[in-house]
Amino acid sequence: MRKLSRGAEATIYLTKIFGKEAVVKIRESKGYRVRVLDERIRYYRTRSEARTIFRAMAAGVPVPTLFGVARFSICMEKLEGVLLKDSRITPRQMRYAGAILSLLHNSNIVHGDFTPANLIAKGGKLHVIDFGLSESSNSYEDKAVDLLLMKRAVSGPLYKHFSDSYFSSSRSSKAVLARLSEIELRGRYRLRTLGPATPGKSSGNQRSQTPQRQG
Ligand SMILES: Nc1ncnc2c1ncn2[C@@H]1O[C@H](COP(=O)(O)OP(=O)(O)O)[C@@H](O)[C@H]1O
Ligand SMILES: [Mg+2]
Incomplete structure (x- = not known):
């Protein structure tokens, strides 16, 4: 498999499934985390991502077709473009x-x-x-x-x-x-x-305080 991209959390590889181009998104182990915890995090995030892709597809949102899911990896259609x-x-x-x-x-x-x-x-x-x-x-x-x-x-x-x-x-x-x-x-x-953003209280859901990530 050829490496296509490496992010903070996962690496994307290029492969072929039944002659079709596909990508595999693998959540690799983080050496600094306790092993049991590391595996649990990678497993739950992979499962959650695959489920959401599936739900999004059912909602009519254009997403890559899911080809398969394993413990720490998701195989999906390689999108052109x-x-x-x-x-x-x-x-x-x-x-x-x-x-x-x-x-x-x-x-x-x-x-x-x-x-x-x-x-x-x-x-x-x-x-x-x-x-x-x-x-x-x-x-x-x-x-x-x-x-x-x-x-x-x-x-x-x-x-x-x-x-x-x-x-x-x-x-x-x-x-x-x-x-x-x-x-x-x-x-x-x-x-x-207050100067730079500090975590504060908000009404409603507490998940998001300050938008930050891009990538
Ligand atoms: N289904 C896909 N088809 C084509 N390219 C993809 C696909 N999924 C990911 N990529 C490529 O891999 C990169 C990283 O994937 P992404 O899921 O955004 O992970 P992260 O940003 O968390 O590293 C994307 O920016 C894109 O270039
Ligand atoms: Mg990304």
């Missing part, structure tokens, strides 16, 4: 991305890292990858953070296309929009008064 972050992003693609995120959220799937680094573009279509940080959640806070990550990753006008499209098809537009403004205000207040 380029990462959105490596291409010239168009308004149309952003509207498409907004529609995809609303589909995910309407099924209570929060992606956790919904940025151009995890969208693969081909022709007029986009596919979502990397459900490693995703969760089943109906929290407005988690959903708003998904939007905020995209907002920070693209230009203002592109984000406007994305959010218009998202809010026109999201089932909880009002609540998510209100939470998004609240998080942004919180961020600004923190910057003015």
Whole structure:
């Protein structure tokens, strides 16, 4: 198998399954973790990612087809195309991305890292990858953070296309929009008064305080 990419948590290899190009995402062992714990974490994250890909597919979201799941690895279709972050992003693609995120959220799937680094573009279509940080959640806070990550990753006008499209098809537009403004205000207040972000209290779900990851 040829190595395609190496991230903080997993390595992606290129292979072939029944003559079709496929990728295998393997969560490798982290030497610094106690072995039992290490295996448990890798196992649960792999299982959670595979389940979410499956649920997303059932919700009509374009994701790679799952070919198989083992304890620490997921084998899936190799998508052709380029990462959105490596291409010239168009308004149309952003509207498409907004529609995809609303589909995910309407099924209570929060992606956790919904940025151009995890969208693969081909022709007029986009596919979502990397459900490693995703969760089943109906929290407005988690959903708003998904939007905020995209907002920070693209230009203002592109984000406007994305959010218009998202809010026109999201089932909880009002609540998510209100939470998004609240998080942004919180961020600004923190910057003015406390300096760098510190973990604080928030109403609702506690999972996401400060959006950070991209990749
Ligand atoms: N199904 C896929 N088809 C094509 N390329 C993929 C696929 N899954 C992952 N990749 C490539 O591997 C990279 C890393 O995969 P990803 O799931 O985003 O893991 P992470 O960002 O956690 O390292 C992606 O940026 C992409 O280039
Ligand atoms: Mg990624």
